[in-house]
Amino acid sequence: MKNQQNLEETISTLRAAYAAFNRGNLDAAVASLDAQIEWSEPAEFPGGGSYHGRDEAKRYLAQSRQAWAEVITEPEEFIPAGDRVVVFVYARVRAKDSKEWQDMRLADVYRFRNGKAIEMRAFADRQEALRWAGVAN
Numbered sequence: 076m077k078n079q080q081n082l083e084e085t086i087s088t089l090r091a092a093y094a095a096f097n098r099g100n101l102d103a104a105v106a107s108l109d110a111q112i113e114w115s116e117p118a119e120f121p122g123g124g125s126y127h128g129r130d131e132a133k134r135y136l137a138q139s140r141q142a143w144a145e146v147i148t149e150p151e152e153f154i155p156a157g158d159r160v161v162v163f164v165y166a167r168v169r170a171k172d173s174k175e176w177q178d179m180r181l182a183d184v185y186r187f188r189n190g191k192a193i194e195m196r197a198f199a200d201r202q203e204a205l206r207w208a209g210v211a212n
Contacts, residue, residue, distance in 0.1 A: 081190070082160075084190075085160060085187065086153045086160070089160065091107075092105070093164075096148060097148060097149075101133050101140075102133070104133070105129050105132050105133045105136070107191065108129050108132060108191065108192045108195075109129070109188070109191035111129075111193070112127075112132055112192055112195060113125065113127060113193065113195075114126040114127070114194075115194075116135065117197060117198065117199050120139075120199070121138075121142045122138050122139060122142070143170060144171040144173075145167075145168065145169045146167070146169075147166070147167045148165070148166045149164065149167075150162050150164055151165050154205070154208075154210060156208040156209055156210045158186055159185065159208045159209075160185050161182055161183075161184050161205060162183045162184070162185065163180065163181075163182055164180070164181045164182065165178070165180055166178070166179040166180075167179075180201060181197065181199060181201070182200075182201040182203075182205070183196070183198070183204075184198065184204050184207060184208050
């Protein structure tokens with residue numbers, strides 16, 4: 076991030092994207108992404124793998140929401156790391172055939188160029204995300 080104002084705008088945009096996802100507004104959730112974004116989800120996640128472009132990212136998010144009866148993702152912390160921002164995410168999901176909620180603490184790492192997210196990598200392990208972003212050893 077070039078300066079504090081850019082960082083604040085980026086964090087505000089990311090917060091809005093998570094809120095849009097929670098509302099089920101996937102168009103708004105992906106609106107701030109670069110059209111050619113590289114989107115990666117861990118293999119152990121449902122639908123995990125790599126997706127190229129805003130439309131594929133949106134398709135992944137749609138199938139991700141459909142896999143659960145309810146899903147809530149709340150960004151807890153934003154950690155700037157050069158052209159990347161690590162987002163610690165608290166996720167709460169309930170399977171379609173269950174009354175039980177599952178709580179998960181995950182991390183998403185976004186890489187930016189010219190104010191747009193050009194890459195997003197999700198991590199099941201927050202420390203691994205910090206290492207990938209160059210924040211931790």
